Amino acid sequence: AVSMTGAQAGILSSDNHGKGRILTIDPKRVFKALDEGNVVVVAGFQGITDCGDITTLGRGGSDTTAVALAGAMQADVCEIFTDVEGVYSTDPRIAPNAVKLDEITYGEMLEMARLGAGVMQPRAVEMGSRYGVPIHVRSTFSDNEGTIIREDYTMKANEHVIQGVADDTNVAKVSVVGVENKPGIAHHIFQSLADKNVDVDMIVQSIRTVEDQKTDIVFTITLDDVVLAREVLDGLKAETKMEEYVINEKMAKVSIVGAGMLGEPGVAAQMFGILGEENINIEIISTSEISITCLIAEDRVKDAIRAIHDNLVIGNRG
Structure with missing residues (x-):
């Protein structure tokens, strides 16, 4: 050798x-x-x-x-x-x-x-x-x-609507509050994070009211990047690019994945219904063609996995 x-x-x-x-x-x-x-x-x-x-x-x-x-x-x-x-x-x-x-x-x-x-x-x-x-x-x-x-x-039998349920507890939710609602600000915030190699996921921007010229941006990062993100956001706050930011490190993602969802309406509703029955609140939702992800409290992730898996994965396999 x-x-x-x-x-x-x-x-x-x-x-x-x-x-x-x-x-x-x-x-x-x-x-x-x-x-x-x-x-x-x-x-x-x-x-x-x-x-x-x-x-x-x-x-x-x-x-x-x-x-x-x-x-x-x-x-x-x-x-x-x-x-x-x-x-x-x-x-x-x-x-x-x-x-x-x-x-x-x-x-x-x-x-x-x-x-x-x-x-x-x-x-x-x-x-x-x-x-x-x-x-x-x-x-x-x-x-x-x-x-x-x-x-x-190679086998048709494997083409189930949902292949599996994934979870990720290496997640922090970042809320950037009071951002000016004008072109270029979002780019500046996320470019500053990218310059420090901070990976960003699940981005949501919301306008408070029609009259208010401020907006809030919520997104997720990994726990590994929290320290770098704080440095970037402290700098942006000093530049008055925002009013405040909050980082919650007690979050988790739960996701369903399956190519079969492409032609199957109602899967998202089923997932949300299952979480609702378990009294699990959804903070952010993101989707791709073959996945649906919900951001939830970290201490409820195991309950969410079991409920979704038993109803959507095992239930559909018969």
């Missing part, structure tokens, strides 16, 4: 240390070692910039490295060995009746990963989709088949 660093394996990354992205991979040195009869062990989670600096790739970087390398080498499949049997319809530790999915599309898995499903990181799924390499998520501790992540399903 031979070992290689990310740089030796030809992994070129951006210079954003701690959140680096893989730009290109030239695996010629890996192929050369394989041709010589070696088993090649490549260090994940790292790359090298065009200036020669080592950069770490951030959360999920090892899986991302594996998928990207498999894609660059035109492998038939990339196997990710982990501590679970595969991808489940939700966290089995919260909902004991969660079912293992035999297959899931890149799009659905990307949404689930982005919305909090911890078994795969979004960047790794993006790499699989970019290179068209199937990802087989399976257990380190058994020989059982896991879950195949690929472009399309």
